[in-house]
Amino acid sequence: KAGVTQTPRYLIKTRGQQVTLSCSPISGHRSVSWYQQTPGQGLQFLFEYFSETQRNKGNFPGRFSGRQFSNSRSEMNVSTLELGDSALYLCASSLARNEQFFGPGTRLTVL
């Protein structure tokens, strides 16, 4: 079974721009969660989608948003990028409420 895939793997943007990241979960998994990983703050939960509905949300500003499609694929969007948004963005999928499997991440650099 293929693992979680994330595209693109690397991204360079400038301040003020917006960015969209994509995540394809493991086949059959209906839950997709997003996390931000930085050296200073560690791994922080952004939000979770299950059956196209946001089920949980972390403490991030409204510039961070997401959505899930009927095939369980998910996208997250960050608008008006700031330097502090530079991070590894990780997507994790699970069947329902249980084990989460992470993708390789998208490395976002904001200049």
Add this chain to the structure above:
Amino acid sequence: QQQVKQSPQSLIVQKGGISIINCAYENTAFDYFPWYQQFPGKGPALLIAIRPDVSEKKEGRFTISFNKSAKQFSLHIMDSQPGDSATYFCAASNLGGGGNKLTFGTGTQLKVEL
């Protein structure tokens, strides 16, 4: 507010030794405690997980010990190997409360020396 505290920040162990990483949590609603291993440039990989109804779980060289009353859990890596050198994260979530939100510890960089 950090809800999962992890120690030590870094650890050096000799090959064949035992690596021990500790975590403590605050939220008594947590009911699922996984450990993840992360290599540079990769996403975290699930190693082993435990629910609070058991005090220990073993999978191969990896063992989780869980102390519900102390709100602490730990990862033991037996017969540590150089290939185990990675960053380890403990985490916790409240599956019973709905959803898969994981709260992570700050990570432990493990180095296994020959």
